[in-house]
Amino acid sequence: MLPFDDVEQLGGVAYSYLVAVRRDGSVWTWGSNDSGELGDGTTRNRSVPSKIVGLGGIKSVAPGVALDGNGTVFTWGRNSKGELGNGNTVDRLAPGEVPGLAGVVQVASGWQHRLALKSDGTVWAWGYNEFGQVGDGTNVDRHVPVQVLNLTGIVWIAAGAHNSVAVRGDGTVWSWGYDWWATGANTGQSESAPVQALVSGITRVSTDGRTTLFLTSNGSVFACGQATLGVGPWYGSAIPLQIPELQNIVEISAPGGNIARDAAGNVWAWGSTVQQVTGIANPGWIQSATRLGLVYKDGTAVL
Numbered sequence: 646m647l648p649f650d651d652v653e654q655l656g657g658v659a660y661s662y663l664v665a666v667r668r669d670g671s672v673w674t675w676g677s678n679d680s681g682e683l684g685d686g687t688t689r690n691r692s693v694p695s696k697i698v699g700l701g702g703i704k705s706v707a708p709g710v711a712l713d714g715n716g717t718v719f720t721w722g723r724n725s726k727g728e729l730g731n732g733n734t735v736d737r738l739a740p741g742e743v744p745g746l747a748g749v750v751q752v753a754s755g756w757q758h759r760l761a762l763k764s765d766g767t768v769w770a771w772g773y774n775e776f777g778q779v780g781d782g783t784n785v786d787r788h789v790p791v792q793v794l795n796l797t798g799i800v801w802i803a804a805g806a807h808n809s810v811a812v813r814g815d816g817t818v819w820s821w822g823y824d825w826w827a828t829g830a831n832t833g834q835s836e837s838a839p840v841q842a843l844v845s846g847i848t849r850v851s852t853d854g855r856t857t858l859f860l861t862s863n864g865s866v867f868a869c870g871q872a873t874l875g876v877g878p879w880y881g882s883a884i885p886l887q888i889p890e891l892q893n894i895v896e897i898s899a900p901g902g903n904i905a906r907d908a909a910g911n912v913w914a915w916g917s918t919v920q921q922v923t924g925i926a927n928p929g930w931i932q933s934a935t936r937l938g939l940v941y942k943d944g945t946a947v948l
Contacts, residue, residue, distance in 0.1 A: 649673075649694075656754070657708040664709075665694065670702040672711055680723035681738035682709060688738065697721075700740055707754035707804075711740065718743040718752060718761055726757045727788030728772035734788065746790050755804035755822075755854070761790065762802045768793040768811055776807045777837025778822030784837055793821075794838045805899075806854030811839065818842040818850060818859060827857045827870040831883040842869075844885045853900040856916075859885055864893040866905055866934075875903060875915035875934040888915075890934040905934065912937050 651668040662676030662683060673694040674683040681688060684697045700719060705712040709722040709729075719740040720729040727734055730743040743761075746769065751762040758772035758779055769790040770779040777784055780793035793811075796819060801812040808822035810829075819839035820828035829842030842859070844867050849860040856870035867885035868874040874881070875888040891913060896906040905913045915931045 654706055656706050660708050662708070663694075664706045664711075666703045666706045666711070670704070670714070672697045672700045672703050672706055680736045682722040684709075684721035684738070684740050686739045697740060705752055707752050707759075710752045710754050710759050712749055712752045712761075716748045716750065716764065718746050718749050720759065723757070726773035726786050728757045728759055730759060730771040730788070730790050732788050743790065751802055753802045753804040753809075755809065756806040758804065758807075758809070760793075760802045760804050760809055762799055762811075766796075766798045766800070766814070768796045768799050768802055770809065773807070774837075776823030776835045778804075778807050778809050780809055780821040780837070780839055782838045796839055801849055803850045803852050803857075805852035805857070808852060808854050808857075810842075810850045810852050810857060812847050812850055816846045816848070816862065818844055818847050820857070824854075824871065826881060826883045827852060827855060829857055829859070829867075829869045829883075829885045833883075842885065849897060851897045851899040856899050856903060857885075858897045858899050858903065858905075860894055860897045864891075864895065864908070866891040866894050866897060868903070873903070873916045873932060875932075877933050888934045890936075903934075 652665045655665045657663045664674045675691045675694045678690050702713045703711045704714050711719045721737050721740045724736050748764045749761045750764050753760040761769045771787045771790045774786045779787050781791045798814045799811045800814045803810045811819045820842050821836045821839045823835040830840040844859050846861045847859045851858045856872045859867040866888045869885040871881045893908045894905045898904045903916045913934045915934045
């Protein structure tokens with residue numbers, strides 16, 4: 646239970662630590678802190694949220710990265726693959742600005758790579774790149790941000806463990822990295838540059854590296870990857886499949902468990918990690934997208 650009820654965004658549910666931004670623009674973290682993941686200047690684990698000193702006016706967060714209202718990006722924590730974007734591989738226990746990166750409107754965080762979407766519709770990436778998740782056409786780790794190849798007009802980004810996804814303003818989706826099941830392009834291989842996914846009319850995406858969810862402009866949801874996709878006994882597909890139970894959906898989330906929320910506030914879930922995300926005891930393995938009985942009213946989940 647959080648000690649505050651004004652959380653605007655929560656990140657890291659698939660990680661061993663959590664990061665939250667509150668309505669006042671402050672950032673709070675808790676959990677494992679082996680390499681400074683909590684950004685509090687220490688390597689001490691914390692079981693309760695602690696405010697990151699020096700960060701203010703934050704609009705968006707992801708594990709190890711924050712974006713302020715001026716379009717400036719800050720990073721902290723582990724840096725063995727250059728995921729801090731500051732030109733070296735030294736861990737940093739407190740937030741520091743990513744140099745040379747401005748005009749950013751959204752950030753996303755994979756296991757050891759980061760993405761940034763600029764206001765001009767271009768995407769920039771840095772960090773671990775063994776599987777091409779940086780999207781610059783190579784498999785070389787990048788210690789500073791580089792522009793993702795051939796992407797313009799992007800309006801939304803998401804990052805999984807070792808994969809990246811972007812939505813263009815025309816509703817097309819572009820994916821790169823590992824593994825090819827989760828790219829939605831069915832190319833049969835990992836991709837070091839963006840390839841077009843086999844869906845259209847998309848407004849939002851969410852991915853954890855094994856599963857990618859696609860939200861359409863009419864509120865339906867498609868899924869692909871090597872996991873339970875919410876379409877009954879079907880386990881795994883490299884081609885996005887529509888989840889029939891989901892209609893009028895307004896929000897989706899793949900990391901840590903597959904969750905969707907519809908326009909009426911109903912919460913739907915499927916897969917094997919639902920308990921971790923929802924707090925519902927022993928929900929079991931949910932094969933098809935199932936309404937959990939949670940309804941959001943005035944921003945609060947009630948049974």
